[in-house]
Amino acid sequence: xxxxxxxxxxxAAAALAASAIMEARAQQAxxxxxxxxxxxxxxxxxxxxxxxxxxEAAKKLAPVAPPPVPTAADKLPLDKLKVKGGFxxxxxxxxxxxxxxxxxxxxxxxxxxxxxxxxxxAIVEKDGKREVKVIASGLHRPNGIVxxxxxxxxxxLSQISKIDNIEDNLDNPPKPTVILSDLPKDEAHGWKxxxxxxxxxxxxxxxAPCNICMPPERHAKIYRVGLDGKDLEVYATGIRHIVxxxxxxxxxxxxxxxxxxDWLSEDMPEDKLNRVTKPGQDxxxxxxxxxxxxxxxxxxxxxxxxxxxKPLALLGAHAAALGLKFYTGKGFGSEYQNAIxxxxxGSWNKSAKIGGDVLAIKLNSNGTVKSIxxxxxxxxxxxxxxxxxxxxxxxxxxxxxxxxxxxxxxxRVSRGSARVAGK
Amino acid sequence: xxRRRSASDLxxxxxxxxxxxxxxxxxxxxxFGAMILAARAETFEQRLAPCLACHGEQGQSSLPEVPSLGAxxxxxxxxxxxxxxxxxxxxxxxxxxxxxxxxxxxxxFSDFIAKLPPxxxxxxxxxPARIDRAQALVRQYRCDFCHSPDLAGRDNIPRLAGQxxxxxxxxxxxxxxxxxxxxxxxxxxxxxxxxxxxxxxLAYFAARQP
Numbered sequence: 212x213x214x215x216x217x218x219x220x221x222x223a224a225a226a227l228a229a230s231a232i233m234e235a236r237a238q239q240a241x242x243x244x245x246x247x248x249x250x251x252x253x254x255x256x257x258x259x260x261x262x263x264x265x266x267e268a269a270k271k272l273a274p275v276a277p278p279p280v281p282t283a284a285d286k287l288p289l290d291k292l293k294v295k296g297g298f299x300x301x302x303x304x305x306x307x308x309x310x311x312x313x314x315x316x317x318x319x320x321x322x323x324x325x326x327x328x329x330x331x332x333a334i335v336e337k338d339g340k341r342e343v344k345v346i347a348s349g350l351h352r353p354n355g356i357v358x359x360x361x362x363x364x365x366x367x368l369s370q371i372s373k374i375d376n377i378e379d380n381l382d383n384p385p386k387p388t389v390i391l392s393d394l395p396k397d398e399a400h401g402w403k404x405x406x407x408x409x410x411x412x413x414x415x416x417x418x419a420p421c422n423i424c425m426p427p428e429r430h431a432k433i434y435r436v437g438l439d440g441k442d443l444e445v446y447a448t449g450i451r452h453i454v455x456x457x458x459x460x461x462x463x464x465x466x467x468x469x470x471x472x473d474w475l476s477e478d479m480p481e482d483k484l485n486r487v488t489k490p491g492q493d494x495x496x497x498x499x500x501x502x503x504x505x506x507x508x509x510x511x512x513x514x515x516x517x518x519x520x521k522p523l524a525l526l527g528a529h530a531a532a533l534g535l536k537f538y539t540g541k542g543f544g545s546e547y548q549n550a551i552x553x554x555x556x557g558s559w560n561k562s563a564k565i566g567g568d569v570l571a572i573k574l575n576s577n578g579t580v581k582s583i584x585x586x587x588x589x590x591x592x593x594x595x596x597x598x599x600x601x602x603x604x605x606x607x608x609x610x611x612x613x614x615x616x617x618x619x620x621x622x623r624v625s626r627g628s629a630r631v632a633g634k
Numbered sequence: 635x636x637r638r639r640s641a642s643d644l645x646x647x648x649x650x651x652x653x654x655x656x657x658x659x660x661x662x663x664x665x666f667g668a669m670i671l672a673a674r675a676e677t678f679e680q681r682l683a684p685c686l687a688c689h690g691e692q693g694q695s696s697l698p699e700v701p702s703l704g705a706x707x708x709x710x711x712x713x714x715x716x717x718x719x720x721x722x723x724x725x726x727x728x729x730x731x732x733x734x735x736x737x738x739x740x741x742x743f744s745d746f747i748a749k750l751p752p753x754x755x756x757x758x759x760x761x762p763a764r765i766d767r768a769q770a771l772v773r774q775y776r777c778d779f780c781h782s783p784d785l786a787g788r789d790n791i792p793r794l795a796g797q798x799x800x801x802x803x804x805x806x807x808x809x810x811x812x813x814x815x816x817x818x819x820x821x822x823x824x825x826x827x828x829x830x831x832x833x834x835x836l837a838y839f840a841a842r843q844p
Contacts (some may be wrong), residue, residue, distance in 0.1 A: 255827040259820070261777045273780040276790035276818055279710065279716035280737045316660070327817055329722055398819030482770075615798050 259422055260563055262474035269474075275596060277327070281306045281379055281619025292589040295571075298543075300323055300587065303612055303623040304334045306343050310614040311622055312534060314406065314605035316358045318378040319603070322346075323614060323621065324365075326354040326402050330363060333381055334621065346384045348376065352398075354454070355405030355415055359438070366403040366415050369394040371440065371632035395420065400452040400601040404534075408496045409463045412437055416467075423472045423498055431497055433467070433487070447487050449494035449519060449582065453554075454533040455602070460549055462578045464488060466523075468532035468553060471501050473560040480505050482524035482532040484553070486578060493520045524580040529558035532568035534602025534614070542609015542626055547571060552611060556598035557591060567591035569613060570602055570626030587613065587624065684731065686746065692752030701801040705752035710792045711744035713817050723814060731839065753785075753796040756841045768839030771832050775824060785843050792818070795843035802837035 254261050263269060271352050284305035294300045304321075310332075312324040321334040331347040347353070347365065355366030363377040365387055366545040372387035372396075374380070395401065400418025412435045419431045433447040433456075446465075456467040471480040481499030487493050496503070496519035499511040503521045506514065520549040526532040550573045551567045555566035567590030590598045599617040606612060610625035654754035655691065683701075689695050693704015719732040719740065728755065735743070760764075772778055772785075780791045787793035808814035810825040810833070 232808075252770070254774065254776075258775075258827050259823045260779075263776055263779065264771070265776075270779045270783070273791065274711070274818065274820060276713065279713050279817070280740060329720070352819075397823075398815065401822045 216239060230568070232530065235252070237410050240563065256424065258471060259520075261421065262488075264474065268562060272560055272562070275599075277309060277599065277617040277619075278294050278410070279327070281308050281310065284569070287618055287620055288589070288592075291592055291597055292587055293393040294587050295585075297626060297628075298586075299627040300624050301454040303631075304341050304343055305620045307332050307334070307614075307621055308619045309616045310619055311354050311601050311616055312356050312365075313602045313612055313614050313621070314358045315604060315606065316363075316378045318359065320381065321621070322353050322356055322358060322377075322380050324356040326352055326616065327632065329411055330354070331356060331363075333380060344381065346377065347387055348383060348460050350387075352400035357405045357407050357413070359407045359411070362438075364390075364405060364407075364413060364438075366405040368398070368401040368403075369396045370406070371413065371415070373438075390438075390545070391436055391443070395427075397430070403456075404456050404467075406456045406465075407438075408435065408465065409458060410435075412442075414456060414465065416453045416456075418450075419497060422474060423507065423509070425498060430535050433465075444491070446490055446494065447493045449497045449499075450485075451497040454531075455535040455553065457536050458505075459486075459553070459578055460537050460539050461573075464538075464578060466535065466551065468526065468535055469495065469497075469522075470531060471528070472498075472507070473529065475505075475508070476528075477561055479565075480491055481525035482530050482534075482555075483527050483528055484524040484532070484551075484572065484580065485520070486523050489520075490630050494518070495522075506532065508563070519556065523578075524572065526553070526557075526570070526582060526583075527555065527565050529552070529561040531556035532566075535572075536603050536605055538605045540605050540607070540609045544626070546573070552603045552605070554603055554613065555595060556599050556601060556616075564591050564594050564596075567596060567599060569603060573608060589616075590615075677793075678746075679823065682743070682746065687736050688698060688727075689747075690753075693747075694753040694817055695798055699798070700802050700806075701755035703747050704750040705786070706748055706793050707787050707789055707791070708748035709790045710746045710787065711747055711792055712740055715740045715744060717817065738755075751797075752793070755796040755844045760838075760842050764838050765842070766833055768835040771828075771836055772839065773827060775836075777836070780820075785840055794840040797841055799841035800839045802840055803833060806833045806837065 217243055237433045275529045284302060287302060288335055289302060292300050302617050307323050309325040309328045310323045311326050314322045323332045324588050329348055329350050330345050331353055333344050333346045335342050350367050352368040352545040353365050359375050363374045365372050369383045371391040372389045374384055374387050397420035406414045414435045416433045417430050419426045421479060431450050432445050433450060434443055435446045436443045450469055450473060453467050458465060467485050469483045469485055471482050483502060485495055498507055500506055500511060500515040500516040500519050502525055504516050506516060507588045531555050533556045537549050538547050538550050538552055550571050553570045555568050557567035558564050568585050569587040570583055572583050572588040575581045590596060590600060596617055600612045601616045610623050615620045685718060687751050688697055689703045691701055697700045715732055718728040719735050734827050765776050781787050785795040806825055809821040812822050816822060
């Protein structure tokens with residue numbers, strides 16, 4: 212009965228609104244037509260569509276939106292995922308909508324961010340059972356999270372906030388407290404990845420607000436800021452977009468994946484693995500130079516790729532290299548100690564999809580790349596996604612978690628023989 | 635001038651406006667009445683009734699700024715229902731209607747509604763100069779890429795062809811002002827650089843596509 216009244220209230224409001232609209236429209240003269248334009252004009256500056264060729268094959272390509280509802284546990288594509296020999300993959304948690312960045316608290320809680328939904332989830336183990344719960348909601352593009360000394364930091368589109376003692380308050384967490392606001396509000400490449408450096412500062416980036424454009428002053432940069440939100444400073448420049456950063460365990464240098472521009476060609480430019488060796492000075496080339504050796508056909512004129520910091524490795528054109536972490540545990544064996552595991556979300560701006568895997572990147576002692584090998588594959592089947600890996604998280608028991616925002620799930624990889632998973 | 639272009643045109647300009655207004659009022663009443671009944675609905679058909687009462691039995695809405703949903707791709711419908719349920723897209727009547735939906739409900743309703751027939755395009759004599767202008771804009775802004783050359787949409791990208799002109803204007807203005815951030819923000823991004831005059835032309839054109 213009460214519900215009926217509520218609905219009636221909305222209906223009455225809707226009826227009023229509808230009649231108001233009709234009245235307003237009845238009184239309104241048709242808008243004055245703009246100046247005639249019979250032929251297509253060039254795209255406006257900064258349009259996300261710049262560079263799109265007007266061809267049939269290009270028309271088939273559009274970003275892939277993940278289903279909003281998580282895939283049921285028994286429908287996950289675990290039987291299609293292939294892990295390197297000697298490892299197995301299994302379900303860690305289903306029902307984590309749009310699972311993005313993975314972080315772990317000192318008391319064992321796994322935190323999972325989201326890009327397209329407004330929530331942060333926590334996965335807690337209680338009496339041998341895992342439970343997924345919402346610990347923050349009403350957030351806007353809360354893709355970046357990090358836990359440091361008991362505090363959860365959250366990077367939304369245009370602000371950073373924190374929840375102290377998060378693991379002691381999982382049942383009734385307080386609202387996040389904003390520590391840094393007024394970051395640019397551009398939706399394009401506005402979502403962030405967040406990490407804490409050895410200097411106990413927060414590191415994040417502001418992406419280019421476009422596919423390819425001359426970025427405004429505050430964009431296309433990595434910043435660092437104190438845990439209190441003070442002393443904001445530029446750490447590196449010339450970076451299009453980042454969705455993965457981590458610190459070399461012994462060299463203490465920042466490594467990050469960078470997504471290259473679209474629509475230049477099917478096979479170039481490639482995404483990059485970068486390293487900051489000169490804080491405050493490194494410029495990685497955007498928008499002038501891509502993949503370290505390819506001048507942009509528009510912005511590259513008058514510039515040279517030799518001006519810019521070179522990538523450590525190229526990670527595939529349009530492959531969407533996202534989350535990465537150094538593996539410092541022992542569970543995977545000595546060959547993987549201090550290797551980087553990196554999730555490639557997979558391409559949309561390419562006719563034959565690539566990526567959709569997790570790479571193992573082994574390094575030399577000076578931090579340069581020794582080898583790159585596929586570690587988990589199978590997220591692309593028949594040129595379509597059955598899942599899309601976003602981030603990885605080495606666990607204290609030697610295993611590693613992998614998030615999948617397409618299915619809203621988290622998987623666990625560990626040493627062991629392969630088995631039919633999913634049951 | 636299109637006959638079904640908008641409620642205001644029907645009510646203010648045509649000689650038989652009384653009949654049209656009465657029909658519109660009846661449709662509105664049916665919509666509101668069905669919403670009240672929905673609170674106690676049990677079967678799928680009963681729960682579906684209020685959707686169809688407002689959005690149209692045959693996929694064609696006759697209410698101002700209420701979209702026609704016929705032939706909308708199911709993945710797009712699912713995303714919108716999900717956003718309504720979680721109040722990430724704010725339209726009170728839809729937030730209220732979807733708040734108790736299970737994930738399976740969201741899928742069932744999306745799949746059913748996607749199978750309704752496509753809405754009939756606005757008819758009557760279109761202004762050729764406006765159509766020409768709009769076609770140039772569609773090409774300039776690459777609308778025909780993601781939304782398909784016939785504007786029928788695909789997957790998570792909505793059908794625009796034959797949609798109510800007033801709803802298209804409303805939706806584009808909401809994307810542009812970020813009142814409706816959308817699922818992945820791509821429309822906010824595109825519309826940020828499109829003028830209101832261009833929005834009116836684009837809506838005029840899309841509403842007239844079969």
